[in-house]
Amino acid sequence: MTKLNRTQSLFFQPSVESDLRAFIERSLNVALDFLNPQKENKLHSDLSLLELEEIFNEVEIPMHGLGVEQTLQLAVERVVKHSVHVSDPHYIGHMTGATPYFHMGLELLLAALNQNVVKIETALAGSFVEGQLLAWIHRLIYGRNSDFYKARMHKPDLCFGNVTSGGTMGNLTALAVARNKRIPRCRDWGLMEALERMGKRKVGIYASKRVHYSIRKAASVLGFGTQSVYEIPVHPFSNQIDLSALERTLSQHQAQGILPLVIVGVGGSTETGSTDDLNALAAIAQRVGAWFHVDAAWGGPLLICDEGKKLLSGIECADSVVVDGHKLFFVPMTHGMVLFKDESALDVLRHNARYIIRAGSVDLGRTSLEGSRRFDSFKLWFALWALGSKSYGQLMQHSLALGRAFEKLIHSSSCFELTSHVSSNIVTWRYVPPAWKDKLTALRQSTNEQKDGIVRTPTLHQVTTLLNELTVEIQKIQRQRGRTFVSRTTLESVIPGFDTVVFRAVLFHPLTSEQTLSEVLSEQKNIGESVLERLWPKFESQLNDWEKPL
Numbered sequence: 243m244t245k246l247n248r249t250q251s252l253f254f255q256p257s258v259e260s261d262l263r264a265f266i267e268r269s270l271n272v273a274l275d276f277l278n279p280q281k282e283n284k285l286h287s288d289l290s291l292l293e294l295e296e297i298f299n300e301v302e303i304p305m306h307g308l309g310v311e312q313t314l315q316l317a318v319e320r321v322v323k324h325s326v327h328v329s330d331p332h333y334i335g336h337m338t339g340a341t342p343y344f345h346m347g348l349e350l351l352l353a354a355l356n357q358n359v360v361k362i363e364t365a366l367a368g369s370f371v372e373g374q375l376l377a378w379i380h381r382l383i384y385g386r387n388s389d390f391y392k393a394r395m396h397k398p399d400l401c402f403g404n405v406t407s408g409g410t411m412g413n414l415t416a417l418a419v420a421r422n423k424r425i426p427r428c429r430d431w432g433l434m435e436a437l438e439r440m441g442k443r444k445v446g447i448y449a450s451k452r453v454h455y456s457i458r459k460a461a462s463v464l465g466f467g468t469q470s471v472y473e474i475p476v477h478p479f480s481n482q483i484d485l486s487a488l489e490r491t492l493s494q495h496q497a498q499g500i501l502p503l504v505i506v507g508v509g510g511s512t513e514t515g516s517t518d519d520l521n522a523l524a525a526i527a528q529r530v531g532a533w534f535h536v537d538a539a540w541g542g543p544l545l546i547c548d549e550g551k552k553l554l555s556g557i558e559c560a561d562s563v564v565v566d567g568h569k570l571f572f573v574p575m576t577h578g579m580v581l582f583k584d585e586s587a588l589d590v591l592r593h594n595a596r597y598i599i600r601a602g603s604v605d606l607g608r609t610s611l612e613g614s615r616r617f618d619s620f621k622l623w624f625a626l627w628a629l630g631s632k633s634y635g636q637l638m639q640h641s642l643a644l645g646r647a648f649e650k651l652i653h654s655s656s657c658f659e660l661t662s663h664v665s666s667n668i669v670t671w672r673y674v675p676p677a678w679k680d681k682l683t684a685l686r687q688s689t690n691e692q693k694d695g696i697v698r699t700p701t702l703h704q705v706t707t708l709l710n711e712l713t714v715e716i717q718k719i720q721r722q723r724g725r726t727f728v729s730r731t732t733l734e735s736v737i738p739g740f741d742t743v744v745f746r747a748v749l750f751h752p753l754t755s756e757q758t759l760s761e762v763l764s765e766q767k768n769i770g771e772s773v774l775e776r777l778w779p780k781f782e783s784q785l786n787d788w789e790k791p792l
Contacts, residue, residue, distance in 0.1 A: 377395045509557055657770065704785055709742075
């Protein structure tokens with residue numbers, strides 16, 4: 243067999259079926275070894291970043307391939323062994339986690355199909371799968387009747403939205419539509435000339451401080467600049483947008499000739515899980531003539547259960563909504579969606595080419611900012627058929643129940659305190675020495691109420707600095723140990739005027755339990771006591787009127 247023949251044999255033909263089956267079986271064994279929990283396994287590799295860098299130090303493409311078998315072994319040693327076990331129930335720090343086991347088989351099927359959903363000539367049934375999926379999620383948000391969707395689901399001149407690579411592309415698409423809808427002829431003349439003809443010099447995009455950073459990225463890409471995003475303060479602890487502050491900003495900008503382009507509502511914030519008052523934001527947007535967009539990349543799937551519908555009340559008023567499949571819908575990376583109330587809204591992005599997406603075609607690429615796209619809609623479409631809305635609703639309820647359970651555990655602890663209101667399934671908290679807990683609570687309440695504190699504000703600054711360092715150290719050590727994992731963030735809404743470092747847990751793994759959460763806190767308590775003993779001498783002279791916390 244010549245070298246060319248050997249290379250050609252890697253492409254499927256009946257004669258290589260046995261080789262394919264053998265490779266799939268070996269790959270499955272590798273996957274199962276990775277997924278099966280073992281006592282000695284940590285959530286991540288012990289190698290440092292510098293050591294990992296050394297593993298991947300070749301600077302040229304290999305001239306002679308190793309072959310499939312040797313390369314699989316190379317991948318095991320270099321990649322699989324040093325990947326993060328995000329599917330472990332003790333990994334509760336981020337929005338990437340476990341997926342139903344059938345998705346591993348679906349990934350194989352997707353690779354075999356290799357459909358490109360930009361055009362129907364490369365995705366025949368896939369184009370209709372995507373149309374149906376978007377109709378399902380649109381109905382989940384906007385609740386139109388069956389006849390409405392049957393009449394529109396597969397019409398070439400209508401589109402409920404786009405399947406995207408994730409929330410970032412979804413937000414970019416929504417803001418692009420808002421720009422082209424609210425600024426006449428912007429698509430043809432460009433932003434500067436279109437604004438000038440409107441008699442406006444600048445646009446405003448309004449969102450709370452809990453808004454995802456992708457809104458700023460979208461503003462930059464679309465030519466508005468990041469300074470056009472006005473981040474409105476949130477209420478302490480609840481982390482909901484301050485509507486009065488928003489109204490004041492809008493009034494000031496009206497006097498300055500700034501066009502109120504978009505108001506963004508948060509439907510489950512990345513940092514705290516909070517949701518804005520969407521009904522109130524919708525009313526304000528309508529009054530000032532702004533596009534109302536809701537970023538529900540995280541919280542959107544909660545609509546499939548009754549409690550989630552209450553949390554996200556008002557989302558049906560949005561002009562556009564982003565929902566991610568690769569978060570609470572438990573779909574593997576990557577999968578996102580952007581939906582539009584008006585099924586003709588995407589006309590402002592519609593485009594054609596001579597070789598595909600011709601005028602009048604049903605090609606999905608006609609209204610998408612992306613070109614070639616993987617058939618990722620298949621993953622959520624299959625999952626919704628397999629589980630149904632009832633089982634998905636149970637998963638959502640379990641996730642919300644975990645949030646409440648963790649809230650109770652923190653409340654009952656002598657050395658932890660909540661740092662934000664628990665409204666869904668994301669919890670933030672911090673370690674506080676038991677001897678300080680009551681005094682710190684009184685001081686924080688006094689500061690929040692803007693009354694004379696029982697201790698000077700500079701003292702509160704020193705206490706916050708100490709506790710911030712303590713939180714960072716605990717989180718780092720816990721991550722290095724690798725038995726459990728939570729992330730951390732910094733919030734300005736715990737105590738107004740102070741940046742507070744907090745732990746953050748994202749509670750959605752179906753196999754995470756109250757016992758799991760107790761183990762996380764128990765480990766943090768033990769770490770916290772040892773770290774505090776090390777840090778206290780650094781702060782003792784500055785906090786001599788506080789009881790020694792050891």
